[in-house]
Amino acid sequence: MIFDLRYPIFQAPTGSVAGPELCSAVTQAGGMGAMGLTWASSDDAVAAVRAVRDATSGLFQANFALAFEPESLSAVLDAGLPVVTFSWGDPTPYVSTVRRSAAKFGVQVTNGLGARRAVDLGADFLVCQGVEAGGHVQANRSLWDILAGVVDAAGNVPVVAAGGIADGGGIARALATGASGAMLGTRFVATVESRAHPEYKARLLESEGQTALTLCFDGGWKQSAQRVLRNSTLETWESCGSPAAGSRPGEGETIGFSASGEAILRYEEVAPRIGFSGDIEAMCLYAGAGVGVIRDLPTAAEAIERLWREAQTQE
Numbered sequence: 001m002i003f004d005l006r007y008p009i010f011q012a013p014t015g016s017v018a019g020p021e022l023c024s025a026v027t028q029a030g031g032m033g034a035m036g037l038t039w040a041s042s043d044d045a046v047a048a049v050r051a052v053r054d055a056t057s058g059l060f061q062a063n064f065a066l067a068f069e070p071e072s073l074s075a076v077l078d079a080g081l082p083v084v085t086f087s088w089g090d091p092t093p094y095v096s097t098v099r100r101s102a103a104k105f106g107v108q109v110t111n112g113l114g115a116r117r118a119v120d121l122g123a124d125f126l127v128c129q130g131v132e133a134g135g136h137v138q139a140n141r142s143l144w145d146i147l148a149g150v151v152d153a154a155g156n157v158p159v160v161a162a163g164g165i166a167d168g169g170g171i172a173r174a175l176a177t178g179a180s181g182a183m184l185g186t187r188f189v190a191t192v193e194s195r196a197h198p199e200y201k202a203r204l205l206e207s208e209g210q211t212a213l214t215l216c217f218d219g220g221w222k223q224s225a226q227r228v229l230r231n232s233t234l235e236t237w238e239s240c241g242s243p244a245a246g247s248r249p250g251e252g253e254t255i256g257f258s259a260s261g262e263a264i265l266r267y268e269e270v271a272p273r274i275g276f277s278g279d280i281e282a283m284c285l286y287a288g289a290g291v292g293v294i295r296d297l298p299t300a301a302e303a304i305e306r307l308w309r310e311a312q313t314q315e
């Protein structure tokens with residue numbers, strides 16, 4: 001089994017929606033938990049890593065989206081982070097920092113060329129992301145069109161498949177295509193331990209599976225497509241001809257507040273978390289293309305056991 005995990009099931013880093021509680025729960029249950037630490041201060045990132053290390057002795061990953069400077073990278077490696085993943089950029093400048101620690105590193109790729117580059121850099125594993133993914137989407141082709149080529153280009157380096165996988169059938173298909181594991185984001189956003197706002201979780205459960213890949217939402221991360229649930233903000237924007245930032249209907253309007261009282265503006269790319277107030281439905285509700293099969297709100301451990309049971313009955 002990849003990295004001696006009990007199950008080849010990886011939680012995807014889903015920004016601040018996945019805190020130490022969810023990450024620890026996934027790792028404790030035999031998968032690999034994840035946190036997105038791109039935007040966390042070094043103090044917060046180290047506290048998050050320590051919280052997971054205190055809760056579990058298993059492997060977990062922290063992700064840095066390299067569209068931004070990975071400011072807390074050295075601090076979290078010093079704090080004993082066991083696995084780091086890089087997405088959205090060239091990890092070359094950071095490899096020596098990682099190799100000074102005992103951490104393994106993974107690189108998100110979207111085609112065979114990216115896979116070969118990551119292997120040449122010495123990556124311990126690759127994450128193959130398809131366009132079905134929820135959140136910010138680096139890929140532009142279906143997971144199922146690129147996975148076999150990425151596995152081939154990766155040679156002996158294990159590949160973990162991500163994007164639109166939300167049930168055991170998807171995991172079995174990824175393994176049958178040569179992946180060593182599957183990475184699920186939206187499925188774990190809809191669990192008891194995730195920090196997603198209850199209304200966001202409810203909307204994932206109610207969804208008929210319709211998502212949009214759009215540039216509607218932004219903030220600090222410009223011109224990067226996101227896959228989201230269709231909501232009132234997106235539909236109003238589309239009905240006005242999808243105008244560019246600066247001319248969007250209701251732009252700059254406060255639609256709610258974070259738990260610490262910061263205003264959330266319409267079109268902000270912040271997913272609503274526990275403690276947010278206001279018009280939650282109008283906020284950025286990230287979701288992968290597999291959302292239609294998510295119908296309940298299990299604990300992370302229940303989700304993993306069921307996913308693996310389902311995957312085995314498909315093989």
Ligand SMILES: Cc1cc2nc3c(=O)[nH]c(=O)nc-3n(C[C@H](O)[C@H](O)[C@H](O)COP(=O)(O)O)c2cc1C
Pocket residue numbers: 012013014015017036038063064065087088129132133134135136162163164165166183184185186187189271286287288289290
């Ligand atoms: C709420 C949410 C936030 C995400 N934030 C990030 C992020 O900060 N960095 C990143 O590389 N990917 C991010 N992603 C993408 C995931 O890492 C992963 O590729 C995706 O969730 C897989 O697709 P799925 O959601 O259909 O399982 C996010 C996804 C979601 C749903």
